[in-house]
Amino acid sequence: MKRQLSDSVYEFQTPDGDFDVELVFFHGLCFSEYADAYETTWRVEDGTEGTKCWLWDLVPKTFPRARILAVSYDSCARVSDRAGRMSFSNLGIILVQDLIHLAKVGQRNRPVVLVGYCLGGLVIKQLCTEAERQLDYAPDGASKGRLDQFLTNVRANVFLDTPHAGTDLAKYLKKKEKCDGPVLEYLDSSSASLGHLNSNFESLATEREWEPFSCWYFRKTLVWSSVKLSNSGLQVVQEESARRGQGRFFCVDADHSGKASSGRRQLEQPLDQLEGFVADVVSKTKLPHSQEAPVKIHTCPTLPRVKYDQLNxxxxxxxxxxxxxxxxxxxxxxxQGKDGYKATWMTEDSEHCWLEDWLPEAFPEARIWTVSYDLAEIDPELISENLITTLILSRSYGWCPMILVGHCVGGLVIKEFCSFVVNKIGKDENSKRLQEFLGSVRGIAFYGTPHSAYTQSETSRLSVGAGEKKGSANPSEPRFWSGRAVGRLNSGYMRCVSSFGWKELALGETHPTQQGSRKSIIVDEFSASNGIQRNSFFPIAADHLSLCKPKSPTSNCFQYLVHFIHTTMNEAQYANMNVRRKKRRGIALLIGMEKKRDGSEADRYRVESMADYLHFDFVPVIDIKASKIQHKLEEILAGVNETDECIVCCVDAHGEVLDGIHFIHDNEGDRIELLSKILKPISDCDLLAGKPKVFVVNSCREIRGGTEPTSSNSQEQNDLEGKEDCLLMYSCKLNTQSYRAETGYEKGTFFIIELTYHISLSYQTTDVQDIFKKVEKKVQELAARRKVDQCPVIYSSLKKRLSWRLK
Structure with a gap:
């Protein structure tokens, strides 16, 4: 019996007990509608036996001990309000979540075979490369284990008439049918994106030793998806495009749509070949039984309805x-105003409030609250002050682990509330209770939250504005939506996330929302994902108002939240989340010259948050004149304690190399000799003798004049000579630049983004030297993908391994 596991995944067969293999089918390109393609793609016609479906009639008979699944995804060539809007990169993110984390494909120690028709073969490649990318960044835990299990258990990929090198069909649809769906980019033979995808997948497939199996449908196609291609027909996939790569290859007497001169041949030949291939794969991979639990899909609950209890x-x-x-x-x-506390969370048919009817089934031991407020009448700070009183100070019992969930500007209210609480700690007699609340928060989930600043024109898109009625043309604008206010709000919130180790989930809309007589995207992907942690943003096939109104308990907008709550609460790392040391580790000094340096403030907050969490005293020296730098350093070094374990100095400034000497500039353009004026005084400090001294220099090092060093390493090596217990890392090698990222969470420099990210990821398990080597590799890879030259340089005279583990 067919069972829907999520918006994207359908299960057609699961044998009782255990199974021998998992077969996952991916449909191909569609013209304007894809809703039923996961099933109709695999229907075939036989002149004597009528219509049959591979997934219903043929594959289960051929593979009775197989788990059989089919994938549904937006593969439309033509863009409409409800289709043709999903980018390939987002598609990979969604399928990793749906197949690996929700449907648990590849988690039972049984071989996995992925079968893709046409575009579906390229989708398989995107899925696998995205899983590998996420594995590289995932922290140790259940999520990383699932990704590794999936990639390990994938044994083969079957490509049915897949255009690995592109197809003329893409050009035809663009020119003749005026199609402009984003998936067509990956079907264009001249596309750099297609070449990049093939290169990444082939490297991964070689490394993992996956077996490829390809079919080519060699007849010309007259009609595809109700579109007449030409009078003489079009060879949709050329043989060389279908044959790309090594492995088994055979030809099928059919056109691209599957129509053949012989119905019997059409039905049986590909399946016969597939049967033998899968049998070989299974025989080669006899793996031990796994105790991984079967997939649980949350259905409508049997729990009794609970009457709303308005506490205030x-x-x-x-x-x-x-x-x-x-x-x-x-x-x-x-x-939505004061009634939004319930209306926001109704199902699409308005029959259920899923907070009441579905969520308790998934989490019967959870207490569920919702907040009401009117943003048009009440300032966000007053909302925060009121919540402190009603939620925190009135509580007479302890805290349980907590998840905060916000829709649209409700997400900004969460940010305002958390930042407001943090600012009151240390200034309020209830600081301890406020600290306990923040320590109980484990994660934040955002539904269509505008994390980037809104312009007035963007604000006017809201059909349901703050305090307005649906259909109003001029919604009022809450004060915290202004650009400067949102910037401060995001900075304060990012510090909370880093300090307390919160997890994040963000869902964004892909469909336009009806606005009277017109439709538009309310919160675009950039704004919905801006500042969100890696691998935590997921686009949903819904408009802004339907984003938190699931059709059923299998809808992605509900399933993703359930999965997020489960994984966040179960992560082992949270057991020690609030462990605090009794003494400081040392001083973390940041010397920053910020004038005209885009993203420097974001970098500074990253460094400050990391220093605070690792229990360094953060000392910023910002925009200081060259003439005062040495005196300021003397003051700071006088504050070093004998009990300090080490010191960290991060330099973030414009720079250049003259006559082999690295200079940074103050905001007036005056030069400061980096090594002799900054690094040497710290390394020579008597109070730091025998203790690690870590230097991080984020600066360009282009040679502007003078004599170029004979070796690109000579300058750093000479200056470190005789200086013991030092670890020095430059963001780039000599005569190159340190590059900035573009937007969103990635605003800032590649180097600082990767450095702070990998420290936060691995400080509990990995020594600092090894973390720096990881950053060196990642920055170099990131720069290569963006076709720039940046490679960090590391020099060390440490006598022993340096660790920043929290004890």
Missing amino acids: DSLHEIYRPKAEVKMELLFFPGP
């Missing part, structure tokens, strides 16, 4: 367990 004007209790409360879920509605 702004706080509503939706559900309370009869037994012990083990977690708390707090929901912040969007700008």
